[in-house]
Amino acid sequence: MRRPRHARPILPALLLTALLAALSPRSPAQAQAQTPPPDPDLLARGRYLGETVAFCGGCHHAFGPRMQPIAGMELAGGRVFAERGMRAVAPNITQDRETGIGDWTDAQIAAAIREGHRPDGSLIGPPMPVESYRGIADRDLAALVAWLRTVPPVRHAVAERSAYPFALSPHGGPVASVAPPEDTPVARGRYIAVNLAHCMDCHSAQLSEGRADPNGRGARGLVLEGPWGVVQAANLSSHPEHGIGRRTDEQVIAAITRGVAADGRPLAAPMGARAPVWAGMTPGDLGDVLAYLRSLPPQD
Ligand code: HEC
Ligand code: HEC
Structure with a gap:
């Protein structure tokens, strides 16, 4: 059967319209409505x-x-x-x-x-x-x-906007694409402690502009002032006196998940208040964090 000549462009035109609709930027409302669960x-x-x-x-x-x-x-x-x-x-x-x-x-x-x-x-x-x-x-x-x-x-509505006494600079460097594999506890622990739980933002030597020094991870860190007074993030390196080198695994885990120091003292709020939340971390993740902390070279 021969198609009438005028019908020929219709199908491609319909396809083109559908294709353009699929490619065109959608409004967030549409995007949300159409996003599958x-x-x-x-x-x-x-x-x-x-x-x-x-x-x-x-x-x-x-x-x-x-x-x-x-x-x-x-x-x-x-x-x-x-x-x-x-x-x-x-x-x-x-x-x-x-x-x-x-x-x-x-x-x-x-x-x-x-x-x-x-x-x-x-x-x-x-x-x-x-x-x-x-x-x-x-x-x-x-x-x-x-x-x-x-x-x-x-x-x-959070009315107040942040005010910084310094110019913000764009964040550079590559972003990650994959997480370390399950069977690399130190690397996975680093991924959790550095990238996800941002433990090392507090527990690292601080650069002058208030940024954690990636070369000073584990050293005595950020000084935090608040209703709890003034407290400095503890040294988590393997240093035997200044760090956690002589702490048992149980003592380190108790600090993270129960907010208690090795001597039984409750840790100040920046750490203590997060402990009940981190108590919900899987034993595997906590074990990996511990493996990573144990791998940190001694820092004064
Ligand atoms: C240590 C505190 C802190 C943590 C932890 C934190 N944020 Fe933020 N976040 C902030 C602050 C402060 C700002 C605003 C900074 C500014 O005004 O430039 C912000 C901004 C944002 C913004 C931009 C929103 C806007 O309207 O400008 C998003 C999105 C965001 N955070 C998501 C998250 C998510 C998701 C997490 C957890 C994975 C997270 N944040 C963890 C403190 C935090
Ligand atoms: C907002 C800052 C902050 C973050 C984030 C943070 N900590 Fe802490 N941490 C502190 C402070 C401050 C102390 C000391 C509290 C005190 O001395 O009362 C502390 C204490 C500790 C201690 C006790 C050390 C000792 O001497 O007994 C351990 C262990 C610890 N933190 C591990 C972690 C881990 C692991 C994470 C991430 C899962 C983390 N912290 C995230 C601020 C922080």
């Missing part, structure tokens, strides 16, 4: 990373006057960091479209976490640990984004 394993991984290992809420929850998280305001922002001469304010990272990041695409959220810039191109400053998060593997980053998408929207 995330793979349950990816979402579970993201929840574990976001709520436990990386504990984004430690900075992004809304807190009351005695630093108690306000119920119903999870990840709604507002915590002020008045340290190192800066006054940084944690933004609302719930799915609220106006006051949170509900309008951002997955790629924009991923770029904020791992590359440190917002959709408008502005840079994200400290203490958001972007330098550490640059090492987050692709799959773990996708998992975090999948989890953030499930965070209920909370309308909370």
